Amino acid sequence: MPDTIIERLRAGGKKLTKARKALLEILVQSALPMTAAELHVRLRNAKKPMDLVTVYRNLAMLHQLGLVTAVGLHDGQIRYEVRHGRAHHHHIQCRGCGKIVDLMLCPMKKLTSLIEAQTKFAVESHTLEFFGWCPQCR
Ligand SMILES: [Zn+2]
Ligand SMILES: [Zn+2]
Numbered sequence: 507m508p509d510t511i512i513e514r515l516r517a518g519g520k521k522l523t524k525a526r527k528a529l530l531e532i533l534v535q536s537a538l539p540m541t542a543a544e545l546h547v548r549l550r551n552a553k554k555p556m557d558l559v560t561v562y563r564n565l566a567m568l569h570q571l572g573l574v575t576a577v578g579l580h581d582g583q584i585r586y587e588v589r590h591g592r593a594h595h596h597h598i599q600c601r602g603c604g605k606i607v608d609l610m611l612c613p614m615k616k617l618t619s620l621i622e623a624q625t626k627f628a629v630e631s632h633t634l635e636f637f638g639w640c641p642q643c644r
């Protein structure tokens with residue numbers, strides 16, 4: 507578990523309870539973004555059960571603290587991934603099976619300057635997701 511995560515929790519006035527630690531460890535180790543339901547099952551399999559409502563609550567809290575990013579927003583199945591220690595990136599999701607793959611690139615730099623020049627906004631963040639059909643589903 508990266509120290510930065512624990513520090514951020516403390517700064518947000520949250521304790522790293524055993525249950526939260528188990529949840530975060532699964533998220534840190536997961537290569538793919540996970541839904542609350544998937545985390546719920548994984549925690550149960552790891553003999554560290556957490557009821558689904560509590561999983562949702564903890565994810566909302568971690569999201570608020572900026573520790574996790576929500577991805578795959580279009581299909582009503584929000585998935586979360588740990589933000590700390592991972593470079594800024596985007597995602598592509600399969601319309602068939604819902605699988606999400608990281609795209610380790612960001613084409614938005616130029617566009618951000620354009621948007622700032624046009625709107626005088628200071629752009630803080632952006633989201634960009636791609637959708638298509640994975641090799642198994644196409
Ligand atoms: Zn697929
Ligand atoms: Zn990702």
Ligand SMILES: [Zn+2]
Nearest residue numbers: 595612613614
């Ligand atoms: Zn980007």
